[in-house]
Amino acid sequence: MSNAGKSTQEMGFDSSLTNRFRDSLSCDNKPDFKELDLNSPVSPLMAARPSVNCNGATTTSSSSSSSSGSVSGKPSSKKHHHSGELSASSETSPSRSAPAVRNIKPGHRRSVSAGPPLIYAGGSFSNGGGGGGRSGGASSGNSATSSSSSSLSSSASSSAANLFPSGNICPSGKILKAGMGSRAASKTDVLGSGTGNYGHGNIMRGGGVREGNSGGKSASSDPEEVKKAGNECYRRGNFAEALAMYDRAISLSPENAAYRSNRAAALTALGRLGEAVRECEEAVRLEPSYGRAHQRLASLYLRFGQVENARCHLCFPGQQPDQSEVQKLKSLEKHLKQCADARKLGDWKGVLRESDVALATGAESSPQLFACKAEALLKLHQLEDAELCLSNIHKLEDYPSSCLQTKFLGMVVEAYVLFVRAQVDMALGRFENAVAAAEKAGLIDYSNLEVARTLNNVKMVARARSRGNDLFSSGRFAEACSAYGEGLEHDSSNSVLYCNRAVCWSKLGVWEKSVEDCNRALKIQPNYIKALLLRAVSNARLDRWAEAVRDYEVLRRERPGDSEVAESLHRAQVALKKSCGEGVHNKKFDGEVEEVSSLDKFKAAILSPCVSVVHFKAASNELCEEISPFINMLCVRYPSVKFFKVDVEESVAVAKAESIRTVPTFKIYKNGDKLKEMIRPNHQFLEESVRNCTL
Template sequence: MPHTTGKSMQEMGLDSLTSRFRDSLSYNSDTNNKNKPDFKELDLGSPVSPLMTRSSVSGGNGGGVAATTSSCSSGTSSGSVSSKTSNAQLGKRSDSKSNNHSGELSVSSETSPRASETVRSGTTPRNWRPAHRRSVSAGPPLIYSGGSVNTCISTNASTNTATSSSSSISIASTTTVFPSGNICPSGKIVKSGLACRASNKTDVLGSGCGNYGHGSIVRGGGVKLDSNVNTSGGSNANVQSGGESVMGKRAMGNSDPEEVKKAGNELYRRGHFGEALALYDRAISLSPENSAYRSNRAAALTVLGRLPEAVRECEEAVRLDPGYGRAHQRLGSLYLRFGQVEKSYRHLCIPGQQPDQSELQKLKSLEKHLKQCEDARKLGDWKSVLRESEAAIATGAESSPQLVACKAEALLKLHQLEDAESSLTNTPKFENYPSSCLPTKFFGILIEAYVLYVRAQVEMALGRFENAVVAAEKAGLIDCSNVEVMRVSNKVKKVANARSQGNDLFSSGRFAEACSAYGEGLKYDSSNSVLYCNRAVCRSKLRQWEQSVEDCNQALKIQPNYIKALLRRAVSNAKLDRWAEAVRDYEVLRRDLPGDNEVAESLHRAQVALKKSHGEELHNVKFGSEVEEVSSLDKFKAAISSPGVSVVHFKVESNEKCEEISPFINMLCVRYPYVNFFKVDVEESLSIAKAESIRTIPTFKIYKNGEKVKEMVRPSHQFLEDSVRTCSL
């Protein structure tokens, strides 16, 4: 639509523009958004950078507001749009605000009559269509792909009146369908038929770090830095994920320790703690006397689980700057994790600094549980010791070796040897342990000596006497003045010596003397299951079956899963014709040692003897018999009518459930040799299936002397075995 370009601004009706805006539109004078970089959803390959230039807004009197809008030119085709831009402002960086993003440009331009009318009406003209820009200064040309889109037009209007007022108007409008190929006058292209989408991340302009040039749009976000990490001075490293290695390499070549620290802080925020640690090391090498670098290095080491090193770094930071509150707080928290109550209090509660209430509460709770644990230990209340030691560890002292050892000691006294051994295995090692923690005492014993003191007792209880002696000797060397440590050290040596003598005597066939040697060891350690079991073997050799059973009972009372004691007791009970007790022990051994043929045969003989002792007649009882397959109805009737107990497995060869339970039936056949086991394939033996009314597989039926006593459909392994055992008694 052509118009006359020679009209003055007054004739174009701009005098009343401000008042009309005030009456019909809501003004937005907020200038905080002017520094936001443009957002680009779809780049269609324009050779011009999609980063739009900004309008320069100056506040106060005499400040003009330049709008980026369209003005028509009569020298172009209908619908062509061009923008008149002041060459003095093009490419000039705005100085009106100190917080402009680096690389952002500000320009000013005149307002065209077409734009004025659009603003006045508050809507888009009915026949208006976006057209080509002739001037590159008006903004980068981008091409529409066609379709209806929602656009957001931001117009800055200026009037050179006596008051030099300025205002910014934001108008939302919906345009008609754009023909494919049209030039987009806006700085933003949206896909056809979609509404404007706001980014949920803050966009910033890159400062030239990493793979992004100065002024490039970079998405914000990242990992939040620990509140105690020193980040003074900010960070110049606004780099997208993937640029950390580049940033780290550049920072490693920097000779300014503060810049290296800033880059390390940025990597710490992003969760790249190993790379951050390397940069903190670099900063320390450039400035070894800086306490903040030491404290930040401690933060990275803590996250990486290298707590002893973190303690040393914090100690060095405090030495360099005794008033450095952050280093004191971190050191107090680390001492809490090591169970060092007094040292933790000393650093968390320094004069002139408010302690971390959360850490302080943990510390008070730890102190309470330690006191109760000590009182219970003096009374020999080992259940309370176990409970309080676990509670103390749960407060946050999970890296305390003395507390873990205390838990192991309680488990040992409660005869839970496997758990005690497992607990000691998880005890934090003393290698590279903070030297400041070693002089601390626990129950009056130096903590390193206490851990070895407990380990010696656990090793001795498990029969590893050589290891026990080594641990006891080390504990004595570390804390030779402690009476309790020296007492345990002497006891371990005497018990180990008695056991060695007993073994030598047993090997030479002097069983009575061996019994005496083992008994001498039991005088020093009355809860040693190994010595009891060794003496039981000697007594069985002397045919003292009753005394052998008693020693085995003592050993199993201390260590319930002691395989050697179970086997020795089963043998001794069998010699005493106590077949029920022997069968019970052999069945436990059979479950624990499924591949041991000697145990299986002993169980078979004990079961047969038990049946005979009850007066039952056994026919064709063979060890290791297999499940017999029955295919005809006559053979099936003969099988279930045989004397004793018969178990029939009704199955189908291709059924998954039947395949899964068949190996278990084979094992039961070995475990219960006096029970007859049969199997019937119901697909191949339809007459049997019909006669027994089999509708679901697998089905099991138990017969006793021809009478059906139980029927089970898809039973569990345990239920099936229990039923076989019960019916066979």
């Protein structure tokens, strides 16, 4: 039945209720949503029901339960800088702080109704948000209008659950009327806690709170809410997500020191210490008395090996310093002093020891300590280790300027790192890089005498090396020797210049001086392959076969696939045996394979403790003749392996004993045991098999 034209009295509505709604609409201040205090969660059914009359007076009608959930509408001027700040007790487990209550704007206050709140959706009422509420609300409305007059009357005088306090206005502007409650929903609707994608007061389906992901949280315009989302990500170990949250909070409130400090914690967890220092410095600038930022900054400075900077923030007036950090600072200070004393005395082993202890104390990100250790390794002629140590230093622009501009061993830290790098580059023959690093160090710390002296030496050595190379290229070897010598006057520990001069001596046929310069180069850089090879050649020219064999054996281990080294070693071994008067007629040292014709000799050959390769062949077979030169080359390339050949047509007994039916066939033995058998292998497979058996 249609309800058009009927009065509210006939519909069963109380006229006084209608007047109350009309009166509420005439007020100037319309209520807005008010945030619930998470520390005192209040059910909508238990909440106080404030209403505002036309005179602006506030009246509150409450149920028999407590109204602890109500919040004063008076705007608060107090700033909450550190609400939700990460805990000072742990970098990785910040404590949860009480959430701040939003200030209520004048003229915007939300009244909380009894029972599940209703949302008006397109001409119908429903108990929840979302698209699912439309059909349910429409059904409820049709049911209400088709009820009898007596039912409506009884509904109007029923429990207070169907009465709506003033101020409940639908989005369309219509007033909620008593008796038009919707059908009960299948799921309860609750107010969201504000910890997920929804802010405080948002209605959600299912009776629970949605957490959502960080993307939803970052959409909030309240920096405190965004910060809380970042703290939660941090607690869970999602430091990259936490950093994104703090970035968002800072963009909303750039002058908040707590946000900067929290961002520093996330950066520290991600290993971006330089950026963390900058954030803490900014936090202290914004709020000079901010104790937590001072503590965090002191801890970071200790990791960078900055004792004085750490002390300033650790012992900040008005705060109690962390005793463990104080002990760490004292220990670091002691070992840095001992390191400096050892360097003055030229005790490079002491420098190495003290720098290692200082790094282990907690200054594991200190660029100056890594540079100090690299300098000690360089002076101890451990070039590879020195270069590896320098690789622990990140790009200098990644470090905060407050760390790079302090003094260390009398030098600005940034200049000292470049000072050491220039010396290592020069020792390894990277002269252009050395000059560039030394020049940059000179620009940064131009008044330091050590930096100036090193810059001059690097330039002179690089110039001498360049002139020597030009003279060598034009065949003027004697003049090239003099040029390299001039460079050595400025750097007497440069292995590259010694080796270059040794090459010039060898070109001039002065083998003794060539050996001497190779010895000097190898003393500085023991694994210098070029100097080792040149010394072996020079010793061979001087008929010092034992020394030559020793160097070639080292080279053979370093370069197992180098056929030239293998051949040189073989020749040196032959020459050594001849010089010792040993007969070599029964052994093949001339690059040929020894032939076996009898079964007894074959058995004796394969019983050898070293690896033996037997080539079963036939003179009439083309494949055998084709592969024979390659076997001769393998004999030179692998001097520790014995190679034999058996002609199956002439040594029938051996062929029968070994069951040879196809040629060429290869068998590898050791101590009488057969390791491998190959029939018609290609060159690559054969060599790989021989090499693998020697490993």
